[in-house]
Amino acid sequence: MCDRHLMPLSMAAPGDTVELVEIRGGRRFRQRLADLGLNTGTSVRVIQNDHTGPLILAVKHDARLALGQGAAHRIQILPIHHTSKQDEPPGRGIQHEQFNHCARRQSQCRQKHHL
Amino acid sequence: MSSLTIALAGNPNVGKSTIFNGLTGARQHVGNWPGKTVEKKEGVAQIRGKEIVVVDLPGTYSLTAYSIEEIIARDFIVNERPSVVVSVVDAANLERNLYLVAQLIELNVPVIVALNMSDLAKTRGLKIDPAALSMRLGGIPVIETVGNRGLGLTELKDAIAQVVENPAAAAPVLLDYGRPLEGKIKALEAIITTNTALRKKYNARWLAVKLLENDEGIIEALQAAGQSALLKEAEMVIEELEAVTGEDTETLIADRRYALIGEVIGGVLERPRAAVETQSDKIDRIVTHRIWGVPIFLLLMWVVFQFTANVSAPFLDWVDMLINETIMGWAFSLTGALGLGGTWIEALLTDGIIAGVGAVLVFVPVLMFLYFALAVLEDSGYMARAAFVMDRVMRAIGLHGKSFLPMIVGFGCTVPAVYATRTLENEDDRKLTGFLATFMSCGARLPVYVVFGAAFFGANAGNLTFAMYILGIVIALITGFVMKRVVYQSKPPAPFVMELPPYRVPTARGVFTQMWERSSSFLRKAGTVILAASIVLWLLLAIPLGADAAAPDGRDAGFNNVRAEDSVFGTLSGAIAPVFAPAGFGSWEAAGSLVTGFIAKEVVIGTMGQIYVDEAEAAPTDEAVAAGEEVEEEPGTTFGEDVGNIIVSFGEAAVLTVQETINIIPRTVNIIPGVEMPEADFLGGEEEEDTTELEAALTAAFTASAGSEQAGKLAALAFNVFVLLYVPCMVAVAAMRQEFGARWMWYQIAYTTALAWLAAVIVYQGGKLVGLG
Ligand SMILES: Nc1nc2c(ncn2[C@@H]2O[C@H](COP(=O)(O)OP(=O)(O)OP(=O)(O)O)[C@@H](O)[C@H]2O)c(=O)[nH]1
Ligand SMILES: [Mg+2]
Numbered sequence: 028m029c030d031r032h033l034m035p036l037s038m039a040a041p042g043d044t045v046e047l048v049e050i051r052g053g054r055r056f057r058q059r060l061a062d063l064g065l066n067t068g069t070s071v072r073v074i075q076n077d078h079t080g081p082l083i084l085a086v087k088h089d090a091r092l093a094l095g096q097g098a099a100h101r102i103q104i105l106p107i108h109h110t111s112k113q114d115e116p117p118g119r120g121i122q123h124e125q126f127n128h129c130a131r132r133q134s135q136c137r138q139k140h141h142l
Numbered sequence: 143m144s145s146l147t148i149a150l151a152g153n154p155n156v157g158k159s160t161i162f163n164g165l166t167g168a169r170q171h172v173g174n175w176p177g178k179t180v181e182k183k184e185g186v187a188q189i190r191g192k193e194i195v196v197v198d199l200p201g202t203y204s205l206t207a208y209s210i211e212e213i214i215a216r217d218f219i220v221n222e223r224p225s226v227v228v229s230v231v232d233a234a235n236l237e238r239n240l241y242l243v244a245q246l247i248e249l250n251v252p253v254i255v256a257l258n259m260s261d262l263a264k265t266r267g268l269k270i271d272p273a274a275l276s277m278r279l280g281g282i283p284v285i286e287t288v289g290n291r292g293l294g295l296t297e298l299k300d301a302i303a304q305v306v307e308n309p310a311a312a313a314p315v316l317l318d319y320g321r322p323l324e325g326k327i328k329a330l331e332a333i334i335t336t337n338t339a340l341r342k343k344y345n346a347r348w349l350a351v352k353l354l355e356n357d358e359g360i361i362e363a364l365q366a367a368g369q370s371a372l373l374k375e376a377e378m379v380i381e382e383l384e385a386v387t388g389e390d391t392e393t394l395i396a397d398r399r400y401a402l403i404g405e406v407i408g409g410v411l412e413r414p415r416a417a418v419e420t421q422s423d424k425i426d427r428i429v430t431h432r433i434w435g436v437p438i439f440l441l442l443m444w445v446v447f448q449f450t451a452n453v454s455a456p457f458l459d460w461v462d463m464l465i466n467e468t469i470m471g472w473a474f475s476l477t478g479a480l481g482l483g484g485t486w487i488e489a490l491l492t493d494g495i496i497a498g499v500g501a502v503l504v505f506v507p508v509l510m511f512l513y514f515a516l517a518v519l520e521d522s523g524y525m526a527r528a529a530f531v532m533d534r535v536m537r538a539i540g541l542h543g544k545s546f547l548p549m550i551v552g553f554g555c556t557v558p559a560v561y562a563t564r565t566l567e568n569e570d571d572r573k574l575t576g577f578l579a580t581f582m583s584c585g586a587r588l589p590v591y592v593v594f595g596a597a598f599f600g601a602n603a604g605n606l607t608f609a610m611y612i613l614g615i616v617i618a619l620i621t622g623f624v625m626k627r628v629v630y631q632s633k634p635p636a637p638f639v640m641e642l643p644p645y646r647v648p649t650a651r652g653v654f655t656q657m658w659e660r661s662s663s664f665l666r667k668a669g670t671v672i673l674a675a676s677i678v679l680w681l682l683l684a685i686p687l688g689a690d691a692a693a694p695d696g697r698d699a700g701f702n703n704v705r706a707e708d709s710v711f712g713t714l715s716g717a718i719a720p721v722f723a724p725a726g727f728g729s730w731e732a733a734g735s736l737v738t739g740f741i742a743k744e745v746v747i748g749t750m751g752q753i754y755v756d757e758a759e760a761a762p763t764d765e766a767v768a769a770g771e772e773v774e775e776e777p778g779t780t781f782g783e784d785v786g787n788i789i790v791s792f793g794e795a796a797v798l799t800v801q802e803t804i805n806i807i808p809r810t811v812n813i814i815p816g817v818e819m820p821e822a823d824f825l826g827g828e829e830e831e832d833t834t835e836l837e838a839a840l841t842a843a844f845t846a847s848a849g850s851e852q853a854g855k856l857a858a859l860a861f862n863v864f865v866l867l868y869v870p871c872m873v874a875v876a877a878m879r880q881e882f883g884a885r886w887m888w889y890q891i892a893y894t895t896a897l898a899w900l901a902a903v904i905v906y907q908g909g910k911l912v913g914l915g
Contacts, residue, residue: 054356054392055208056637059567061396062204063639064238067389068397074423077432080534081543081638083423087237088413089268091422093530095542095638 034106036082037099039073045104046070052101060098064090070107146306147195148187151219151246152230153239154201155643157258159183160289161230162198165299169659170198171558172290172652173520174643177201177547177565180211182218190303197224200564205245206357210564210572213359220344223251226305228298230256233263233270233286234644236411240403243279244317250345252309253282254301256294260286262644267414275410280315290649316347319398322386326379327351333375340369354380354391422644426527435531441810442524446515447611448806450508451592451604456798457507458592460791462834465500468784486702490680493752498676501751501836502668502744505589510661512585516554517656521648525550526640533638539619540626542638545575549618552582553611554660556874559584560881568636573882574625577890580870580878581618583611585664586743590865593747597837598844598858604809606859610866617867617901621893667742675745679738679752682711706753725864725902726857729847736864742871747836754839856909860902867898 039045047067050057064086065071074091075083081093150158154176163170166185171178183198199218200211207216219227229246231239236257246253257263257272276284283301287294305311319327330350334340340349352360353376364373380391387394429438473496477488519525528550533543544566552559559579566572583591591610595603626633683706686699691708693699699708706712707730715734722728722736731753739746779787801822808819833841844861845854869875869891879887 052637054390055358057390058204058206058355058392058396059208059637060639061393061400062206062241063641064241064400065639066396066400067393069400075426075430079432080430080435081530083426083430083530083642087235089235089266090238091426091642091644093526093533093543093638093640093642095533095537097634098637098639101637 032105033103035100036073036094036102036104037076037078037096039076039082039104039106040109041073041075042110043073043106044070044108044110045073045106047102048105049103050101051103056098056101060102063092065092065094065102145195146192146226147197147222147224148226148228148302149197149199149219149222149224150228150230151199151215151242152201153203153232153235153242154641156201156230156232156239157287157289158201158230159198161228161256161258161287161295161298162196164289164292164295165196168198169655171656171659173517173525173656174523174646175520175525175547176641176643177211177562180214180561180564182214187299189299189306192303192306194302194306202242204242205249205352206355207359208567216359219246219249219251225309226252226254226302228254228256228302230258230289233257233260234266234268236263236268236270237403237407240406241399244399244403247279247282247315248317248345248348248351250316250348252305252311254298254305255279255282255284256298257284257286258289260294261288261291266420269412271410275406278406278410281311283311290652317399317402319351319395322383323354323391323394323398326383327354330354330372330376330379333372337369337372339367340372351395354383355395356380356392420644422523422642425645426642429524429527430530435527436535439528439531442519443611444608444810445806446512446519447608448604448809449515449803450512450588451595451607452809453799453802453806454508454511455802456795458504460795461507462504463791464788465496465503466835468788469500470496471779471784472781486684489684489702490677493755494680495673495676497755498679498748498752499668499673502589502672502748503665505592505744505747506661506664508588508592509585509664510657512588513554513657513660514653517653518648519550520656521646521652523643523645526642529640530642535619536622537635539622540630540633540635541571541575541622542635544638544640545571545578545635548575548579549582549615552579552584554585556580556582556584556870557877560874560877563881566636570630570633571635573886574622574630576878576882577625577886578618578622580874580890580894581614581621581867583614583866584743584870585660586871587865589744589747591862593750593837593840594858594862597833597840598855606862610862613863614866617897621897668744671742672744672748675738675741676748676752679711679749683709683752685710687713721899722864722902724907725860725899726848726853726906727844727861727902729843731843732847732861736868739865740869740872742873743865746865750840751836754843755835852914853910856906856914859909860906863905864898864902867901868895 033048036045036047047065047069050060050065050067060066065084069087072085073082074085079096081095082099084092084094086092150162152158155174155178159170159172159179162168162183162185163172165187168183168185170183177200179198179200181200185196185198187194187196197218199215202212202215205216205220207213218224227246229243231243243253243255255275257270257275260270263270272284272286276282283305285294285298285301287298318324327347327350330353331346334344334346334349340346349360353372361373383391383394428434470492473492474483474488477483477485477491482488525547529543529546531543532546536543536545547565548559548562551562556579559582560576563572563576563579566575587610588607591607592603595606599606684702684704686701686704686708687710688708691699692705693703694705699705707716711734712730715737716730718737719728719730719733722733727733731750734753735746735749738749805821808821811817811819840858841854844857845851848854848857875887875891878890
């Protein structure tokens with residue numbers, strides 16, 4: 028059931044809600060992102076990603092961040108949920124719950140590996 | 143601290159400066175993009191009859207500071223220990239904003255939360271319970287405000303007064319980091335508390351957390367203070383924690399803080415069920431589009447400069463008439479009435495001050511329209527999008543989009559642009575950005591383009607201006623491309639992260655305040671620097687130099703009776719003029735104007751006003767006579783007629799301005815080949831193509847020195863290119879020195895001057911080669 032794999036945020040599609048699982052890079056970089064609301068374990072909604080310019084993310088629901096492709100490439104994510112029409116409410120439906128569950132399991136998995 | 147100090151702290155763009163202005167009556171720059179305030183600013187507020195010092199700080203996302211403006215904010219809060227911190231929070235973005243509040247709470251200073259932008263939160267359907275938030279944060283005051291409408295300021299003042307009297311009322315609850323962090327924090331805290339030196343300077347718990355966060359600034363400070371034992375201890379603790387959890391400690395701390403915030407938010411904030419796509423998201427889909435983004439940016443620039451150059455023109459003509467005909471006439475009448483006609487006093491007043499300062503003041507309408515347009519851009523929220531769109535382009539030269547923000551600021555004035563680089567985290571990026579920002583055409587360069595545009599390019603005047611703006615950007619990009627490779631060995635830029643503020647309809651009040659602020663500071667400059675320069679220049683033009691100096695009538699020269707080219711200024715300018723001969727403008731007048739332009743670029747036009755108008759009087763050319771005849775032939779107007787005339791022509795100017803605003807549309811549409819859309823014409827073609835005295839004199843002079851009319855146009859173009867590229871002004875140079883050091887400043891002066899000369903020569907000689915001249 029859990030066939031979702033980690034992938035870089037730079038590959039996420041607009042409409043995806045994804046969980047940030049791992050952020051690669053120096054301490055400075057990771058802390059900077061955390062200050063702006065991009066910490067591991069957070070889920071963000073991808074508003075725009077054309078794979079060439081910066082992404083636009085909905086962070087902590089209400090903030091809109093522009094994030095360069097380079098930085099996005101260093102963030103590993105698990106997709107949780109996708110809404111093709113963005114005004115469709117998220118967090119509804121079984122599918123979402125499954126993905127969510129799945130994401131949590133995988134990130135726990137990964138953490139155990141870390142130990 | 144003996145007196146009471148209140149600091150305004152918060153994320154960028156949450157309305158700190160707006161609230162500061164509301165509390166103190168100051169006029170700090172506000173606008174809808176992150177990173178406007180880059181220096182702390184003090185003001186005084188009257189709170190319950192007491193004078194309290196309020197400090198507006200730059201925005202920061204956390205107390206771990208990365209860029210200069212964040213360090214300024216952090217250092218003030220941590221080291222200066224204000225009596226109260228008013229933490230300004232964006233209510234429409236509460237969760238992320240509370241991250242900084244959580245850190246302020248940890249500092250254990252009295253905190254008041256100002257829930258600003260509460261109007262925005264409401265329209266987004268976010269329901270916030272301030273009382274519940276206050277309770278969750280341990281009872282610290284939480285006040286709802288709408289900064290730009292001044293709502294909630296009285297309540298905020300009351301809260302401040304209460305906290306000042308009883309600081310314990312705003313003592314927040316501490317965050318509990320839970321296992322395994324909490325135990326280690328307590329252990330470090332215990333060590334710090336036993337150390338008197340540290341205990342005096344820092345809050346022990348805050349320092350313990352900062353150590354676990356590996357805060358570079360704190361570690362450096364402790365190292366300098368000889369606290370290596372504590373640092374060793376902290377390192378061991380960190381290693382231990384990381385071995386147990388498999389995560390680094392700063393991540394653990396950040397995650398825990400957000401988790402706690404999540405809990406707080408739970409009972410305080412109610413969101414609409416659906417994750418709505420906001421208006422801003424919809425606009426962004428078009429404005430930041432991969433393909434449309436850049437064309438939209440260029441189109442907006444085009445409209446801004448059409449607006450500045452063409453729409454302002456009727457008022458420019460009006461002010462020109464006011465100064466050069468009416469006021470000039472009054473000055474002559476006045477000196478005549480006082481029996482000073484024909485004396486050096488009259489000359490100083492008319493040829494010196496009114497001609498010099500007046501030539502610059504004529505452009506006040508142009509600048510007001512420019513500032514208006516820039517204020518609209520700033521308030522709308524588009525600034526951050528321009529940076530977003532230009533990220534792709536900036537990346538090609540090895541910088542990122544955020545570097546484009548100071549460059550846009552540079553369209554207004556280079557000085558704040560240099561300071562605006564403080565928001566960049568990487569020092570190399572910062573220096574390079576500051577260097578490039580000087581190539582953006584600032585408001586002071588605009589008068590030169592406008593005068594030359596009107597004198598040489600007639601109906602295409604706006605296009606000259608637009609071309610200069612674009613050329614500035616192109617030269618900046620090329621310079622950046624080369625410098626990044628040669629000086630910085632292609633080091634990659636810092637990662638690009640930037641907040642995108644929501645779009646907003648600019649408020650009339652915001653736009654006009656900003657326009658007024660900037661215009662009045664321009665007027666002050668005209669009244670001081672430019673006035674002084676005009677007087678000195680008049681003296682240098684009145685004093686003869688050399689034994690063979692002659693008076694205008696060919697006899698021996700004396701004070702205020704010398705041919706301009708034989709004056710001190712004329713002789714010295716003449717000596718350097720040959721340098722500019724390859725660029726087509728090797729006359730002493732042009733060279734002299736460029737030299738005085740080192741002071742400020744407006745002075746280029748001021749100088750030309752003095753020299754050329756003076757010459758036109760001394761040796762009238764046909765055109766100058768034609769242009770100036772109104773002054774000579776209307777000696778009989780009474781004061782009343784003058785005033786009536788001013789009012790009537792002001793009305794006409796207003797009508798024409800509306801017409802020109804409408805005509806931006808056909809002008810823009812007509813760029814498309816094959817399309818011909820008629821332009822509006824309200825006053826029925828009555829508008830005659832009148833050239834001013836200065837414009838006529840310029841056309842004559844450049845045509846004469848270059849040899850033909852076509853060559854004169856080329857020389858004029860080359861001259862504008864030179865003005866665009868060389869050293870912006872003395873104040874900008876001083877700012878460069880302060881921000882980047884004296885060496886960098888000298889590089890900049892040398893590079894820009896050499897580049898300006900080279901580019902001007904290429905334009906002129908290249909143009910001739912392809913047969914344009
Ligand atoms: N809708 C709304 N807009 C506000 C409110 N307060 C301020 N603004 C606007 O928000 C924008 C940002 O305000 P500033 O005061 O410049 O923000 P700042 O926090 O000083 O920003 P930086 O100096 O860049 O950190 C401006 O356009 C203000 O007019 C508010 O309560 N509601
Ligand atoms: Mg500010």
